Amino acid sequence: MIKRAQRLLPVIDMAQEAERAAAGRLRQYQEALHGAQLQLQNLQQYRDDYQQQWISQGQAGVSGQWLMNYQRFLSQLEVAIEQQEKSLAWHENNVKISQAAWQQAYARLEGLRKLVQRYRQEAQKAADKQEQKLLDEMAQRLMAKQAEWQ
Numbered sequence: 001m002i003k004r005a006q007r008l009l010p011v012i013d014m015a016q017e018a019e020r021a022a023a024g025r026l027r028q029y030q031e032a033l034h035g036a037q038l039q040l041q042n043l044q045q046y047r048d049d050y051q052q053q054w055i056s057q058g059q060a061g062v063s064g065q066w067l068m069n070y071q072r073f074l075s076q077l078e079v080a081i082e083q084q085e086k087s088l089a090w091h092e093n094n095v096k097i098s099q100a101a102w103q104q105a106y107a108r109l110e111g112l113r114k115l116v117q118r119y120r121q122e123a124q125k126a127a128d129k130q131e132q133k134l135l136d137e138m139a140q141r142l143m144a145k146q147a148e149w150q
Contacts (some may be wrong), residue, residue: 004119004122004123005116005120006040008112008115008116008119009116011112012109012116014114015105015109015112016109018105018108018109019102019105019106019120021105021106022027022098022102022105022106023102023106024099025098025101026095026099026101027069029091029094029098030095030118032091032094033088033091033092033094033095034036036087036088036091037088039040039084039087040081040084040085040087040088043077043080043081043084044081046077047077047078047081050070050073050074050077051074054070054074061111069116073119078140101149
């Protein structure tokens, strides 16, 4: 029975390596997601600041050229924000998929560990049973010898 547990050790090593790799990918995707979130926040903050500049500048009066430039730039900024929102959704999906892959790898590893533990317990139980059988036989022989001496 211990041999069964020993034979599974390379499989556990491979499963452990797969779990570590999946955890590493998940960590990378989470970091990329965080970066995308920060980029979106920065773009939104820049847009808000730019709009505030419009309010300040508008009170003092602006030229038609300034207004056209403002609107064009604000439009480009909105497009950039939309693209970043799509990028953020893509990163969120990667994290979701990667998290599911890691959970699957972790569950497989834990299942293999439990199987090996069960095999070891069965082996220990069999060894204990064998030892008890030997002790019982020795006790019977001893009792038989004592009966002969009497």
